Amino acid sequence: MADARLAASRPLSPHLQVFRFILTMAMSIVHRMTGGFLYVGTVFVAVWLVAAASGPEWFARVDGLYQSWLGRLILLGLVWSLIHHAIGGVRHFIWDLGYGFDKKTADRMALFNLVAGLLLTGVVAVAAFIFA
Amino acid sequence: MSKSFRFQTSLKHARGFGSGKSGTGHFWQQRVTGVAALLLALVYVVLLVKLQGDDYGAVIATLGNPFVAVLMLAFLGVSVWHMKIGMQVIIEDYVNQPLLRVLALMANSFFSALVGIASAVALIKITFGA
Numbered sequence: 655m656a657d658a659r660l661a662a663s664r665p666l667s668p669h670l671q672v673f674r675f676i677l678t679m680a681m682s683i684v685h686r687m688t689g690g691f692l693y694v695g696t697v698f699v700a701v702w703l704v705a706a707a708s709g710p711e712w713f714a715r716v717d718g719l720y721q722s723w724l725g726r727l728i729l730l731g732l733v734w735s736l737i738h739h740a741i742g743g744v745r746h747f748i749w750d751l752g753y754g755f756d757k758k759t760a761d762r763m764a765l766f767n768l769v770a771g772l773l774l775t776g777v778v779a780v781a782a783f784i785f786a
Numbered sequence: 787m788s789k790s791f792r793f794q795t796s797l798k799h800a801r802g803f804g805s806g807k808s809g810t811g812h813f814w815q816q817r818v819t820g821v822a823a824l825l826l827a828l829v830y831v832v833l834l835v836k837l838q839g840d841d842y843g844a845v846i847a848t849l850g851n852p853f854v855a856v857l858m859l860a861f862l863g864v865s866v867w868h869m870k871i872g873m874q875v876i877i878e879d880y881v882n883q884p885l886l887r888v889l890a891l892m893a894n895s896f897f898s899a900l901v902g903i904a905s906a907v908a909l910i911k912i913t914f915g916a
Binding site: 697699704778 | 817865873876
């Protein structure tokens, strides 16, 4: 079977650093990264819900942290991550159905994902500001 | 007979490895939870905007509404499952050292379960009237 020398000389699958930077590739990475941010971000949701369930004092404490400028910045980043990842998910559904594989369409969808994600985040931020 | 015949084929070494572990089940779960999370996330974002500036009593009243609680529980449950299997793929892609990989996969399961249970207990407590 596979002896060590043979295994060592096998070609490695090419990774990120050997490719020219292109939009679709960057968006693939960003999709994963936003997924990772949201993974960590669930802690903020869980802490907030547990605080709300624990009474007014705990809620006020956590709410104060979330209302700080750092808190708001993190929450805004998570809102963007959620919206960007959601649109990216729709892009994947389109591919799953067998459409949008040609270069031009794929590039357009990637650009749309980026722009729409930022715009919708802006809309949510403004709406939240108006309600607050 | 000078040379013994080998009954063992390389299939023995292939079993239990590679894509044969789970087939497309994992892929499909990611899609189903993705569709559900997409729809429920719309409700979630609207809810978050609505709650802006509300005081404690108003937040509890909103979260305690059974319709809201059901949708939030569904959103959190589906999201936690989606992120658990998503992070599993990331770990399987990047963590190659066997022990580290098993530990990372375990940590992923524990983290996801903990976040999910904490959110669920909090929501249920609020809905059933703290």
